[in-house]
Protein backbone atom coordinates (compact mmCIF):
# COMPACT_ATOMS: atom_id res chain seq x y z
CA UNK A 1 0.00 0.00 0.00
CA UNK A 2 1.28 3.45 -0.85
CA UNK A 3 2.57 5.40 2.10
CA UNK A 4 0.66 8.49 3.21
CA UNK A 5 2.79 11.61 2.73
CA UNK A 6 2.63 14.82 4.69
CA UNK A 7 1.21 17.74 2.72
CA UNK A 8 2.43 20.54 5.03
CA UNK A 9 0.49 23.77 4.70
CA UNK A 10 -0.14 23.26 1.01
CA UNK A 11 -3.20 21.06 0.46
CA UNK A 12 -2.05 19.71 -2.89
CA UNK A 13 1.64 19.21 -2.36
CA UNK A 14 3.97 17.21 -0.19
CA UNK A 15 6.87 19.10 -1.66
CA UNK A 16 7.46 22.21 0.40
CA UNK A 17 11.10 23.06 1.03
CA UNK A 18 12.59 24.40 4.30
CA UNK A 19 12.01 27.95 3.05
CA UNK A 20 8.30 27.42 2.46
CA UNK A 21 8.54 27.18 -1.31
CA UNK A 22 6.18 24.74 -2.96
CA UNK A 23 7.91 22.66 -5.62
CA UNK A 24 5.52 22.13 -8.50
CA UNK A 25 7.84 22.15 -11.51
CA UNK A 26 10.47 19.67 -12.80
CA UNK A 27 12.92 20.46 -15.57
CA UNK A 28 13.83 17.15 -17.10
CA UNK A 29 17.05 16.87 -19.10
CA UNK A 30 16.65 14.03 -21.58
CA UNK A 31 20.22 14.33 -22.87
CA UNK A 32 23.38 16.31 -22.14
CA UNK A 33 24.30 16.28 -25.84
CA UNK A 34 23.67 19.21 -28.12
CA UNK A 35 24.07 19.77 -31.85
CA UNK A 36 25.17 23.38 -31.20
CA UNK A 37 28.11 24.71 -29.20
CA UNK A 38 26.98 28.12 -27.93
CA UNK A 39 30.21 29.68 -26.71
CA UNK A 40 28.81 30.58 -23.27
CA UNK A 41 27.34 27.10 -22.74
CA UNK A 42 29.69 24.35 -23.94
CA UNK A 43 33.42 24.24 -24.83
CA UNK A 44 34.02 23.81 -28.57
CA UNK A 45 35.64 20.38 -28.50
CA UNK A 46 33.57 19.08 -25.60
CA UNK A 47 33.08 15.30 -25.75
CA UNK A 48 32.74 14.33 -22.10
CA UNK A 49 29.11 13.30 -22.36
CA UNK A 50 27.29 10.94 -20.06
CA UNK A 51 27.59 7.27 -21.03
CA UNK A 52 24.41 5.86 -22.62
CA UNK A 53 24.26 3.19 -19.87
CA UNK A 54 23.80 6.02 -17.40
CA UNK A 55 20.93 7.69 -19.23
CA UNK A 56 17.63 7.13 -17.53
CA UNK A 57 15.53 5.12 -19.97
CA UNK A 58 11.94 6.12 -20.72
CA UNK A 59 10.50 3.64 -18.17
CA UNK A 60 12.74 5.09 -15.46
CA UNK A 61 11.90 8.67 -16.40
CA UNK A 62 8.20 7.83 -16.37
CA UNK A 63 8.51 6.33 -12.88
CA UNK A 64 10.26 9.39 -11.49
CA UNK A 65 7.86 11.88 -13.08
CA UNK A 66 4.92 9.77 -11.96
CA UNK A 67 6.24 9.98 -8.39
CA UNK A 68 6.57 13.75 -8.71
CA UNK A 69 3.02 13.94 -10.08
CA UNK A 70 1.71 12.10 -7.02
CA UNK A 71 3.59 14.55 -4.81
CA UNK A 72 1.99 17.64 -6.35
CA UNK A 73 4.23 18.51 -9.29
CA UNK A 74 2.01 19.53 -12.20
CA UNK A 75 4.48 21.02 -14.67
CA UNK A 76 7.34 19.35 -16.53
CA UNK A 77 9.68 20.88 -19.10
CA UNK A 78 11.79 18.69 -21.40
CA UNK A 79 15.22 20.18 -21.85
CA UNK A 80 18.90 19.27 -22.25
CA UNK A 81 21.45 19.51 -23.91
CA UNK A 82 19.24 19.63 -26.92
CA UNK A 83 16.20 17.45 -26.19
CA UNK A 84 15.40 16.85 -29.87
CA UNK A 85 18.62 14.88 -30.35
CA UNK A 86 17.23 12.15 -28.08
CA UNK A 87 15.45 9.68 -30.32
CA UNK A 88 11.76 8.92 -29.88
CA UNK A 89 11.15 12.09 -27.86
CA UNK A 90 7.46 12.30 -28.91
CA UNK A 91 7.03 8.80 -27.44
CA UNK A 92 8.37 10.01 -24.08
CA UNK A 93 6.26 13.18 -24.28
CA UNK A 94 3.13 11.11 -24.84
CA UNK A 95 3.90 8.93 -21.81
CA UNK A 96 4.56 11.89 -19.53
CA UNK A 97 1.62 14.01 -20.65
CA UNK A 98 -0.80 11.24 -19.75
CA UNK A 99 0.50 10.79 -16.20
CA UNK A 100 -1.94 11.73 -13.42
CA UNK A 101 -1.20 15.20 -12.04
CA UNK A 102 1.00 16.34 -14.94
CA UNK A 103 -1.07 18.97 -16.68
CA UNK A 104 1.57 21.13 -18.33
CA UNK A 105 4.28 19.58 -20.51
CA UNK A 106 6.60 21.99 -22.30
CA UNK A 107 9.90 21.96 -24.18
CA UNK A 108 13.07 24.07 -24.35
CA UNK A 109 14.85 23.66 -27.67
CA UNK A 110 17.23 25.36 -30.06
CA UNK A 111 14.63 24.49 -32.75
CA UNK A 112 17.22 23.32 -35.32
CA UNK A 113 15.50 19.91 -35.47
CA UNK A 114 11.99 21.14 -34.77
CA UNK A 115 10.66 21.48 -38.33
CA UNK A 116 10.10 17.71 -38.64
CA UNK A 117 8.95 17.11 -35.08
CA UNK A 118 6.72 20.06 -34.13
CA UNK A 119 3.47 18.38 -35.11
CA UNK A 120 4.25 15.02 -33.48
CA UNK A 121 5.37 16.74 -30.27
CA UNK A 122 2.16 18.76 -30.18
CA UNK A 123 0.11 15.60 -30.77
CA UNK A 124 2.03 13.91 -27.93
CA UNK A 125 0.90 16.59 -25.47
CA UNK A 126 3.54 19.31 -25.57
CA UNK A 127 1.59 22.52 -25.37
CA UNK A 128 4.19 25.26 -25.49
CA UNK A 129 7.86 25.77 -26.24
CA UNK A 130 10.81 28.02 -25.46
CA UNK A 131 13.33 28.52 -28.24
CA UNK A 132 16.87 29.86 -27.72
CA UNK A 133 17.75 32.46 -30.30
CA UNK A 134 20.52 34.97 -29.65
CA UNK A 135 20.83 36.54 -33.09
CA UNK A 136 18.84 37.01 -36.29
CA UNK A 137 21.98 37.52 -38.35
CA UNK A 138 23.07 34.23 -39.98
CA UNK A 139 26.82 34.88 -39.60
CA UNK A 140 26.55 36.01 -36.01
CA UNK A 141 24.23 33.12 -35.17
CA UNK A 142 26.87 30.76 -36.59
CA UNK A 143 29.56 32.50 -34.53
CA UNK A 144 27.64 32.31 -31.23
CA UNK A 145 26.58 28.69 -31.77
CA UNK A 146 29.87 27.68 -33.44
CA UNK A 147 28.40 26.56 -36.73
CA UNK A 148 24.61 26.65 -36.27
CA UNK A 149 22.38 27.46 -39.23
CA UNK A 150 19.84 30.18 -38.54
CA UNK A 151 17.54 28.96 -41.35
CA UNK A 152 16.97 25.69 -39.53
CA UNK A 153 15.80 27.56 -36.42
CA UNK A 154 13.49 29.80 -38.43
CA UNK A 155 12.02 26.74 -40.20
CA UNK A 156 11.52 25.12 -36.81
CA UNK A 157 9.77 28.20 -35.46
CA UNK A 158 7.42 28.37 -38.43
CA UNK A 159 6.61 24.67 -38.03
CA UNK A 160 5.87 25.29 -34.34
CA UNK A 161 3.47 28.09 -35.28
CA UNK A 162 1.78 25.84 -37.84
CA UNK A 163 1.45 23.07 -35.24
CA UNK A 164 -0.25 25.60 -32.95
CA UNK A 165 2.27 25.31 -30.14
CA UNK A 166 1.42 28.28 -27.94
CA UNK A 167 2.87 30.37 -26.51
CA UNK A 168 6.22 30.26 -28.31
CA UNK A 169 8.80 32.10 -26.24
CA UNK A 170 12.13 33.25 -27.63
CA UNK A 171 14.99 33.18 -25.11
CA UNK A 172 17.81 35.59 -25.95
CA UNK A 173 20.93 35.70 -23.77
CA UNK A 174 21.96 39.38 -23.79
CA UNK A 175 25.67 39.63 -24.57
CA UNK A 176 27.59 42.92 -24.55
CA UNK A 177 29.51 43.50 -27.76
CA UNK A 178 27.92 40.42 -29.34
CA UNK A 179 24.17 40.90 -29.84
CA UNK A 180 23.42 44.17 -28.02
CA UNK A 181 22.70 45.91 -31.33
CA UNK A 182 19.88 43.44 -32.08
CA UNK A 183 17.43 43.92 -29.25
CA UNK A 184 15.03 46.09 -31.25
CA UNK A 185 15.25 43.71 -34.24
CA UNK A 186 14.36 40.81 -31.96
CA UNK A 187 11.41 42.73 -30.49
CA UNK A 188 10.13 43.43 -34.01
CA UNK A 189 10.64 39.81 -35.06
CA UNK A 190 8.67 38.56 -32.06
CA UNK A 191 5.92 41.14 -32.60
CA UNK A 192 5.60 40.10 -36.25
CA UNK A 193 5.23 36.41 -35.41
CA UNK A 194 3.28 36.56 -32.17
CA UNK A 195 6.16 35.21 -30.06
CA UNK A 196 6.92 36.25 -26.47
CA UNK A 197 10.46 37.55 -25.98
CA UNK A 198 12.60 36.93 -22.90
CA UNK A 199 16.04 38.35 -22.28
CA UNK A 200 18.37 36.36 -20.02
CA UNK A 201 21.51 37.38 -18.12
CA UNK A 202 24.54 35.15 -18.68
CA UNK A 203 25.43 32.98 -15.70
CA UNK A 204 28.82 31.63 -14.51
CA UNK A 205 28.04 27.97 -15.19
CA UNK A 206 31.24 26.03 -15.92
CA UNK A 207 34.32 27.65 -17.47
CA UNK A 208 32.42 28.64 -20.61
CA UNK A 209 29.73 30.47 -18.66
CA UNK A 210 32.35 32.22 -16.51
CA UNK A 211 34.32 33.33 -19.59
CA UNK A 212 31.13 34.77 -21.08
CA UNK A 213 30.65 36.91 -17.99
CA UNK A 214 32.99 39.39 -19.75
CA UNK A 215 30.00 40.01 -21.99
CA UNK A 216 27.50 40.08 -19.14
CA UNK A 217 24.80 42.74 -19.48
CA UNK A 218 22.60 43.94 -16.63
CA UNK A 219 19.11 43.63 -18.11
CA UNK A 220 18.00 46.85 -16.45
CA UNK A 221 20.12 48.59 -19.10
CA UNK A 222 18.36 46.60 -21.82
CA UNK A 223 14.97 47.51 -20.37
CA UNK A 224 15.92 51.18 -20.32
CA UNK A 225 17.12 50.99 -23.93
CA UNK A 226 13.83 49.42 -25.04
CA UNK A 227 11.81 51.92 -23.01
CA UNK A 228 13.15 54.69 -25.22
CA UNK A 229 11.44 53.04 -28.18
CA UNK A 230 8.44 51.22 -26.70
CA UNK A 231 5.93 51.99 -23.96
CA UNK A 232 6.56 49.02 -21.60
CA UNK A 233 3.72 48.40 -19.18
CA UNK A 234 4.86 46.36 -16.14
CA UNK A 235 3.03 43.75 -14.18
CA UNK A 236 1.97 41.08 -16.62
CA UNK A 237 2.71 37.66 -14.99
CA UNK A 238 2.32 34.59 -17.23
CA UNK A 239 3.11 31.15 -15.86
CA UNK A 240 4.65 32.07 -12.51
CA UNK A 241 8.22 31.62 -13.83
CA UNK A 242 11.30 33.74 -13.11
CA UNK A 243 10.77 36.38 -15.81
CA UNK A 244 9.55 39.86 -14.93
CA UNK A 245 7.18 40.76 -17.75
CA UNK A 246 6.19 43.96 -19.50
CA UNK A 247 3.59 44.41 -22.20
CA UNK A 248 4.33 46.64 -25.16
CA UNK A 249 1.46 49.09 -24.93
CA UNK A 250 -1.09 48.81 -27.74
CA UNK A 251 0.20 45.37 -28.85
CA UNK A 252 -0.01 41.74 -27.68
CA UNK A 253 3.75 41.54 -27.32
CA UNK A 254 5.14 40.55 -23.94
CA UNK A 255 8.80 41.03 -23.05
CA UNK A 256 10.32 39.24 -20.07
CA UNK A 257 13.57 39.90 -18.25
CA UNK A 258 15.26 37.00 -16.44
CA UNK A 259 17.82 38.47 -14.05
CA UNK A 260 19.54 35.73 -12.02
CA UNK A 261 22.61 37.94 -11.54
CA UNK A 262 21.41 41.52 -11.12
CA UNK A 263 18.29 40.63 -9.14
CA UNK A 264 17.95 37.01 -8.10
CA UNK A 265 14.47 35.58 -7.77
CA UNK A 266 15.31 32.53 -5.64
CA UNK A 267 12.62 33.33 -3.07
CA UNK A 268 10.00 32.29 -5.65
CA UNK A 269 11.87 29.23 -6.94
CA UNK A 270 9.36 26.45 -7.52
CA UNK A 271 11.51 23.94 -9.41
CA UNK A 272 14.03 21.13 -9.32
CA UNK A 273 16.03 19.59 -12.16
CA UNK A 274 16.52 15.96 -13.12
CA UNK A 275 19.60 15.40 -15.28
CA UNK A 276 19.91 12.64 -17.88
CA UNK A 277 21.93 10.44 -15.50
CA UNK A 278 19.13 10.55 -12.93
CA UNK A 279 20.66 13.11 -10.57
CA UNK A 280 18.09 15.34 -8.93
CA UNK A 281 19.57 18.85 -8.69
CA UNK A 282 17.95 21.07 -6.11
CA UNK A 283 19.41 24.34 -7.41
CA UNK A 284 20.93 25.45 -10.73
CA UNK A 285 23.68 27.33 -8.91
CA UNK A 286 24.56 24.93 -6.08
CA UNK A 287 25.78 21.36 -5.78
CA UNK A 288 22.97 19.97 -3.56
CA UNK A 289 21.68 16.87 -5.29
CA UNK A 290 20.39 13.33 -4.89
CA UNK A 291 21.36 10.48 -7.28
CA UNK A 292 18.20 8.55 -8.16
CA UNK A 293 19.52 6.21 -10.88
CA UNK A 294 21.23 3.74 -8.57
CA UNK A 295 18.14 3.62 -6.36
CA UNK A 296 15.89 3.00 -9.36
CA UNK A 297 18.16 0.24 -10.64
CA UNK A 298 18.40 -1.33 -7.18
CA UNK A 299 14.64 -1.88 -7.23
CA UNK A 300 13.35 0.92 -4.99
CA UNK A 301 9.56 0.78 -4.54
CA UNK A 302 7.22 3.59 -5.63
CA UNK A 303 6.55 4.70 -2.07
CA UNK A 304 10.29 4.64 -1.22
CA UNK A 305 10.95 6.72 -4.32
CA UNK A 306 8.42 9.30 -3.15
CA UNK A 307 10.06 9.36 0.29
CA UNK A 308 13.49 9.92 -1.29
CA UNK A 309 12.15 12.83 -3.31
CA UNK A 310 10.63 14.37 -0.17
CA UNK A 311 13.99 13.96 1.61
CA UNK A 312 15.75 15.62 -1.32
CA UNK A 313 13.46 18.65 -1.25
CA UNK A 314 14.57 19.21 2.35
CA UNK A 315 18.08 19.79 0.95
CA UNK A 316 17.06 22.61 -1.38
CA UNK A 317 19.31 25.58 -0.63
CA UNK A 318 17.88 29.02 -0.08
CA UNK A 319 19.52 30.60 -3.12
CA UNK A 320 22.30 30.43 -5.65
CA UNK A 321 25.53 32.33 -5.02
CA UNK A 322 26.56 33.21 -8.57
CA UNK A 323 27.71 36.65 -7.42
CA UNK A 324 29.43 35.68 -4.15
CA UNK A 325 31.04 32.47 -5.47
CA UNK A 326 31.19 32.69 -9.27
CA UNK A 327 33.69 29.79 -9.46
CA UNK A 328 31.45 27.41 -7.56
CA UNK A 329 29.46 25.65 -10.28
CA UNK A 330 31.66 23.45 -12.48
CA UNK A 331 28.68 21.82 -14.21
CA UNK A 332 27.83 23.19 -17.62
CA UNK A 333 24.26 24.37 -18.10
CA UNK A 334 23.84 21.55 -20.63
CA UNK A 335 24.65 18.96 -17.94
CA UNK A 336 22.11 20.14 -15.41
CA UNK A 337 19.33 20.85 -17.89
CA UNK A 338 18.91 24.55 -18.59
Ligand code: SAM
Nearest residue numbers: 041080081082108109110132202203209333338
Ligand atom coordinates in the same frame (compact mmCIF):
# COMPACT_ATOMS: atom_id res chain seq x y z
N1 SAM B 1 19.00 23.18 -26.10
C1 SAM B 1 17.87 23.76 -25.46
C2 SAM B 1 17.77 25.24 -25.78
O1 SAM B 1 18.55 25.70 -26.61
O2 SAM B 1 16.89 25.90 -25.22
C3 SAM B 1 17.78 23.55 -23.95
C4 SAM B 1 19.06 23.59 -23.15
S1 SAM B 1 19.92 25.14 -23.15
C5 SAM B 1 21.23 24.72 -22.06
C6 SAM B 1 18.81 26.12 -22.20
C7 SAM B 1 19.09 27.58 -22.14
O3 SAM B 1 20.24 27.80 -21.35
C8 SAM B 1 19.33 28.27 -23.46
O4 SAM B 1 18.41 29.32 -23.61
C9 SAM B 1 20.74 28.80 -23.34
O5 SAM B 1 20.90 30.01 -24.02
C10 SAM B 1 20.86 28.96 -21.84
N2 SAM B 1 22.24 28.99 -21.31
C11 SAM B 1 23.23 28.09 -21.45
N3 SAM B 1 24.34 28.47 -20.80
C12 SAM B 1 24.04 29.66 -20.20
C13 SAM B 1 24.76 30.56 -19.37
N4 SAM B 1 26.02 30.33 -19.02
N5 SAM B 1 24.12 31.67 -18.95
C14 SAM B 1 22.83 31.92 -19.31
N6 SAM B 1 22.09 31.11 -20.09
C15 SAM B 1 22.70 29.99 -20.53
